[in-house]
Amino acid sequence: MKAEIIAVGSELLLGQITNTNATYISKQLANIGIDIYYHTVVGDNDVRLKDAIEVAKGRSDLLIFTGGLGPTKDDVTKETVAQIVEQPLVYDPASLQAIEEFFTSRNKTMTENNKKQALVIKGSTVLANECGLAPGMAVVKDGIYYLLFPGPPKELQPMFENAGKPYLTSNLPDLVPLESRVLRFFGIGESRLETELMDIIEAQSNPTIAPLAGEGEVTLRLTVKHIEPDVRKQMLDEVEKKIVERVGEFLYGYDDxxxxxxxxxxxxxxxxxxxxxxxxxxxxxxxxxxxxxxASSFFKGAIVCYATKVKETLLGVSSETLQQFGAVSKETAIEMARQIKQLCDSNIGISFTGVAGPDPQEDKPVGTVFIAIATNTKEVVHELHITGSRQQIRERTIKNGCYYLVKELKKVE
Structure with missing residues (x-):
């Protein structure tokens, strides 16, 4: 089955809100074995929405709509879908009663247009809205499934979980569940990672392997389809083992x-x-x-020693080290880590010194960075040459520091 999500709302096209509903629904559908082929966004216009539906009908078996179920004139989704499936809109008694009780319980007068929210496509399966007023609905026409959900995420998500997903799994019994596992890597670029694993990636069809580059790191999403959970796990374990044998030194974690x-x-x-x-x-x-x-259970304290004088007077880095090697040096970085560990009586001290820019410092080019880690048994320092803007250099320095910390801590385990 090929699915398409059609989000309705001019505010999406104007960039006033983010289409988080599509992200949520895509994840939920993938988990039950439905493939998402297209995401469509259309404004609050019945002509353009009808055109979008006609295009979607030619390429997808399941159309999921979000938004446009409210009481105002620009809420056009169910009216347009009703025309497509050639069914009238009728009042759903349970939904109408719930709307009336909502206003009565708040001592408010219900305006006539609010009744519109209780209209559903005749013959559809009504999806109850436990967190709002407008119900959702599901209808089938010529082998195509149309599911309509409200736009607000606080209404859509519980409706999808409690009504939408059960409807799909009961009406589409041949679905094969999908499961993903994300491997997270640092210290290796996307191109090198893909080169190291090219033959494995090309040989896989189930599970599939999809590389994705992030800010300073790379992920591999392993995705498998199988009806049995134990078999899915075994298949993922097997392909992960092959990957780790080649690039395991850069693997630091999983999933989110x-x-x-x-x-x-x-x-x-x-x-x-x-x-x-x-x-x-x-x-x-x-x-x-x-x-x-x-954080107080693991974090003892910090000194922000931006000026060289503060490194000496407050942190305790020796003047000889600063004079001989400079503030941006591996020697100073090691003393900084050692001193902060002692001053705060912590198990680990970590230091960051370098040149974030925009100008060089101590004849060191922008992007020169030293990260030192002091533990009870050893002291290590890493010299890096990081590219990017001033902010990117600072952020990437921290990510590298985290990576080196993880590696050192894993050695203790």
Whole structure:
């Protein structure tokens, strides 16, 4: 079955709101084995909506509509679909009663146009709206399924979960569930990752492998279709094993995790604490760590030592190191990490020093970065040359710091 989502609303075309409904529905359909082939967005215009439906009928078996079920004149979805399926609109008694009770319970007068929300396509399956007024509906014509949902996500999502999905799974019994697993990589570019895995990617049809580049990292989405959950897991495990054998050193996590979340999770699991000394990042890393409620259980403190004098007087980096090697050096980075660890009495100290731009510093070009990590047993420093804007250099420095932290923490496990 080929599915198409048709989102109705001029506000979507104007960029006033984001089409989050399409993202949600696509994920839900994929989970039950329905392939999404097209996303369409059309304004509140019955002529253009009818044209969009005619195009969709020629290429899709399941049309899912969001929006346009409200009480105003520009809510045209069900009227237009009713014309397409050649059925009149009729009042649904249960929906009309619910709307009347809504206004009565609030001591408000129900205007006549609100009754419009209780209109449904004759012969359709009504999908109850537990969080709003306008019901959804499902109707079949000439082998094509039309499902209509309200636009507000707070109404659409529970309706889809409680009524839409059960309708689809009961009326389309041959669906084969789909399952995905996302592998997250850092420290390797998309082109190199794809080159390393090209023969595996080309040989796969089920599971499929889809690379996707993000900000400073790469993901691989493994997607499998099979009726049995145990078989799906086995198939995903097998292809993941092949991938890890080649590029496992760059794998840091799965699915919706992030480098920062991996750092925090590992610190919590190992009951370890961290402190930070930040120069070019200006406290950005500490701010990200403390965004998590309960951060005091793993985060001891930080010093933002932007000026060289502060590195010496407040953090305790030796004047000899600063004079001989400069503030942007591996030697200074190591002392910064060592000193912050001691000052905060933490298990780990991490430091960031470098040149974010726009001008060079100490004859070091923009993008020169040193990240040092001090633990109870070792001290390591990494020299990087990062490209991008000033903000990108700072953000990418933090991501690299998280990656190196994850690698060091994994060694302790």
């Amino acid at each position: 995790t992030s480098l920062l979340e991996e750092v925090i999770d590992t610190l919590l699991k190992q009951n370890m604490t961290i402190s930070t000394a930040e120069s070019l990042t200006g406290g950005m890393f500490s701010e990200q760590l403390t965004n998590l409620p309960g």
